[in-house]
Amino acid sequence: MVELPDRVVGDARTSDFGWELLTDLTDIGNRMAGSAGERRGAERVVAAYEDAGLRNAGLVEFEIPGWWRGDAALSVAGPVDRHHDGSHEVIALPGTPAGEVTAPLVDVGDGTYEAFEAAGDALEGAVVMASSNTPESHDRWLHRMEKYVNAAERGAVGFVFRNHIEGSLPPTGEIGYHNRPGPIPAVGVSKEVGERLARLAADANASVDDDGSPDTDDPARPEVTIEVDCRNEPTTSVNAVADVGPDTDEAVLLTAHVDAHDVSDGANDNGAGSALVAEVGRLLSTVADDLDTRVRLVTFGSEEIGLWGAYHTAETTPHDEIACVVNLDGACSSRDLRVGTNGFEGMAATFEAAADGFATPLETGDMISPHGDQWAFVQEGIPAVMASTASDGSGRGWGHTHADTLDKLDPRDLREVATLVAEATYRLATDAADGPTIDRRSREAIRDAIDEGYERELRTGGRWPYDG
Template identity: 80%
Template structure:
């Protein structure tokens, strides 16, 4: 029997447990990796685990390279002189070095490889500006870090990341990863500021920009919030999310919602604990946003043969349309697809291997892992990584629906049968197969960010 009992579905559809936890997390405010707010968030998750009757609930601490934001500014000079220093206009990107730089501005549009190649030698000694957009024609999403790496490798001395969504304010996001600080100063600007810069850069008169960044890169500690449900087996299904969020944001969808979903699914599974054949390990990671440090800590301290698979939740509450990235692991999609069919729920699946999200720490080692999110109306991250990732953008009905689907899928993985739909076809892959499947752009990004694990 792999179908979640009807009484549990009814519980999921009427529960306020997850939404209450999400509300408490966003009310903490700043949950930046290594901050007091991140620890308070993890402690609140542990409290939720305990309230749900889960066992072994607690915190697991580890060291990280911390980053603290100061003031930032960007100044335009040329046909128009304009200075921007408000946080609604410009913010530093975590992992950037502190300092000042002034240089000609080169706009590389959406930051594709083709756009960088077309810019050629112009980028040497310049400030490169790239949009957060990925063209619809592109075969995969282009991450901010890849655009940053491309700029630095071509001799740029500064990087401007402009939002492609109007009204969403400046985007933030890590650029240093495990090689902090990154090689060149980097800031995010709003679409409105970036549009002015792009318009002037396209004119006949030369345009210069000055970037000023005050920040600190210093060691600190972070925590994972952990608990267990189900039988006391050595092997476990890992259900994960991350509790940290960027300091400019409440981190509602990215990823307070994921943390709330992990605790809610754990609560639901506790009501059918005796049905489970495999332990489910619940983990809300710290420090995802600055380099997946919490996930790497778990992957490095847990024997790989004790991890059956990983279901990672990130950005999973901006709709009820489930999106599953399987990272090329056959057998991981079928239980989700079966659940979606049973509940007549929409679902998208993709196979591309991506190093973005906590599941990557396990994928790189050949451990079956999916990224579970939801597909919203906006392209890219939507409100994520901006000041506007707030609770009012989300709907408790969406949270309940996603909790129902994820609980039903996790139940299948923890009670595997003989067929793929029941979670019985999940297999680890050789590490060298994963290495051979990684797109070249991601290889470049991982090497520059100090996260390349294969050499």
């Protein structure tokens, strides 16, 4: 049974409000954390809040460690001599230090922990390359930051992150997080460049030392030079906020992030999420008198470099004033909703009831994930989910590349997701005697429930929040 009035559902199915906002955000271009473009994006979201008749619309500013991109290049010497400096071939990874290194290349494939162990001493003094792919045998996604840190801790002097998606699309993504800048220069390269490097490294690996490890002194082994120009300096970022519904102390937080990597228009990641927050806020404003709990819209800044906007909100809002959090990220690649529930069964039941009401498919997962703005709240035991859309691909697909553009998305998908999220948020913000209970969990309970692999990732990257 659908709880939203028919007129609101009809509005959601025919509205262009969200798509127009998404279009404007992608037209801004560079919305890198701390940039003028990120602020312009947040200001455009605030304007959308105001157009929707929401109250308390405005910006909240906070400090972040900024990063500014310069030129990057990768050269190969040895059996093949090549120089790559085009943005369709090689780009720096945010959080990298500036610098130039030259060293033998060692390829660790998909960059699993097992692959790093098998490479042994060959990584010392080498430039290490890892793919953006995660093997199907793994029950969780392997983050680039893990691969970067594992390379640095094993003595590598440089890191190359190669895309597994074709199309001359070098991937970007933060490697420093809250430990900027990282210890060694790091670049992303396209699949096409990476495939050549992997082939050359594989040919060289045919020669081994007495202990069975690759012979890094073999003259057939390619030598790689990485050149990175960039700046790591403090700056500020902003969250765009507004309210709808009664003026209660407690609020349901509906969130997304407006920042995107500077090489991309950030259409699906995460202009779509920002547009959805504003659109759902607009829809709820038409039934504001029905709501029993305030809905707080927060479009975060600086998600891509360490969830800074989300942490700012989590640290400056009394936790007893947050009923729950619905975070939207990458939610327009299809019209089939996927919700990571982090084990909060009441929120899972709410989304399941919303999907059942519309007889639409819903994919859920209950593993606690540290990826996405909801993590800043989940780690504290605050009920929080991440809503995205289901995809058959591995990894980010077009995300974090210059191909994350508006033409990959469909306004019909945006409307479908807006309808479902509006229905679920409406249910969360209204008191229903027969509705599911949204229970909090203790920090200790969350800590103990985190998958061993994700704990390993968080500790590897210095992000484990439960020590001390």
